[in-house]
Amino acid sequence: MEEHRIRQAGLKVTLPRMKILEILEQSPLRHMTAEDVYKELIAREEEIGLATVYRVLTQFEAAGLVERHHFEGGQAVFELDRGEHHDHIVCLDCGRVEEFLDKTIEGCQEKIARKNGFRIRDHSLILYGECQNPKCPNRPRE
Amino acid sequence: MEEHRIRQAGLKVTLPRMKILEILEQSPLRHMTAEDVYKELIAREEEIGLATVYRVLTQFEAAGLVERHHFEGGQAVFELDRGEHHDHIVCLDCGRVEEFLDKTIEGCQEKIARKNGFRIRDHSLILYGECQNPKCPNRPRE
DNA sequence: ATGCCTGCAAAGCTTTTGCAGATGC
DNA sequence: GCATCTGCAAAAGCTTTGCAGGCAT
Numbered sequence: 001m002e003e004h005r006i007r008q009a010g011l012k013v014t015l016p017r018m019k020i021l022e023i024l025e026q027s028p029l030r031h032m033t034a035e036d037v038y039k040e041l042i043a044r045e046e047e048i049g050l051a052t053v054y055r056v057l058t059q060f061e062a063a064g065l066v067e068r069h070h071f072e073g074g075q076a077v078f079e080l081d082r083g084e085h086h087d088h089i090v091c092l093d094c095g096r097v098e099e100f101l102d103k104t105i106e107g108c109q110e111k112i113a114r115k116n117g118f119r120i121r122d123h124s125l126i127l128y129g130e131c132q133n134p135k136c137p138n139r140p141r142e
Numbered sequence: 143m144e145e146h147r148i149r150q151a152g153l154k155v156t157l158p159r160m161k162i163l164e165i166l167e168q169s170p171l172r173h174m175t176a177e178d179v180y181k182e183l184i185a186r187e188e189e190i191g192l193a194t195v196y197r198v199l200t201q202f203e204a205a206g207l208v209e210r211h212h213f214e215g216g217q218a219v220f221e222l223d224r225g226e227h228h229d230h231i232v233c234l235d236c237g238r239v240e241e242f243l244d245k246t247i248e249g250c251q252e253k254i255a256r257k258n259g260f261r262i263r264d265h266s267l268i269l270y271g272e273c274q275n276p277k278c279p280n281r282p283r284e
Numbered sequence: 285a286t287g288c289c290t291g292c293a294a295a296g297c298t299t300t301t302g303c304a305g306a307t308g309c
Numbered sequence: 310g311c312a313t314c315t316g317c318a319a320a321a322g323c324t325t326t327g328c329a330g331g332c333a334t
Contacts, residue, residue, distance in 0.1 A: 055325085098258050102250050105247050125268075127264075189316085193317075194316070
């Protein structure tokens with residue numbers, strides 16, 4: 001349950017934190033912007049400010065509870081860290097996000113880092129394309 | 143020369159465009175922020191506004207002359223498109239950027255896209271780590 | 285009781301835009 | 310000459326911060 005994970009992160013268990021964690025766990029969108037979370041709070045009639053959403057998400061990130069990604073489009077998206085690393089493939093038309101993990105690629109990255117004298121601390125791999133979902137509006141971005 | 147490439151992009155050949163393209167070609171930094179370009183213009187005593195730098199870089203991007211990347215840190219970086227696709231490895235301590243190309247990874251990406259029913263239009267692979275450069279300040283980011 | 289949290293409003297940063305004058309073709 | 314371009318300043322969009330009051334422990 002949320003309470004424990006928040007306390008374990010060294011944070012006080014407060015209503016905003018509980019609610020935000022709950023939303024991240026329950027939402028069908030696994031990748032949400034701060035605005036998305038905020039709107040969902042509004043929908044649930046919670047009186048929590050956008051600034052708090054940002055603060056809490058940043059704290060959760062520092063605590064390793066969530067990951068922050070920078071997809072195209074300026075807004076950061078947040079995703080609950082479920083412990084399984086993966087990369088992303090994003091549809092440029094409908095915004096759908098799929099996750100994938102490729103052992104070969106992960107291995108190559110290590111090799112490349114070594115060859116360049118780097119110790120990898122993190123990486124970001126995002127594929128952008130057009131998905132074949134029939135419901136995808138497949139409209140070119142303006 | 144610059145003149146031809148600008149005209150070919152369907153843009154009028156103007157002093158700001160020439161200068162900006164020149165800077166991108168001459169700078170030892172292959173990855174520059176708009177601010178970097180602007181500062182270099184100042185250094186060269188050109189009276190070109192930051193807004194123009196952004197406008198021109200965006201036009202160059204649309205024309206395929208430059209690529210825009212979003213490394214960590216909020217600012218976009220621009221890089222002359224020299225025709226050879228590559229990915230990036232960025233030092234979190236000193237900001238140094240190395241380029242690499244791995245055929246295996248590129249191939250895997252295609253395979254992953256196919257498996258997920260996507261047609262890839264673009265991708266972004268950035269490794270973040272610590273470089274072993276003796277001059278690297280190797281200080282942890284605050 | 286104390287120190288951490290929150291809401292609000294204001295500020296910060298990067299990037300974009302409106303407009304009037306300037307410039308390339 | 311006319312459309313495109315530029316500089317300036319203002320606006321926009323996302324995110325952070327200051328502050329005074331509120332809440333968890």
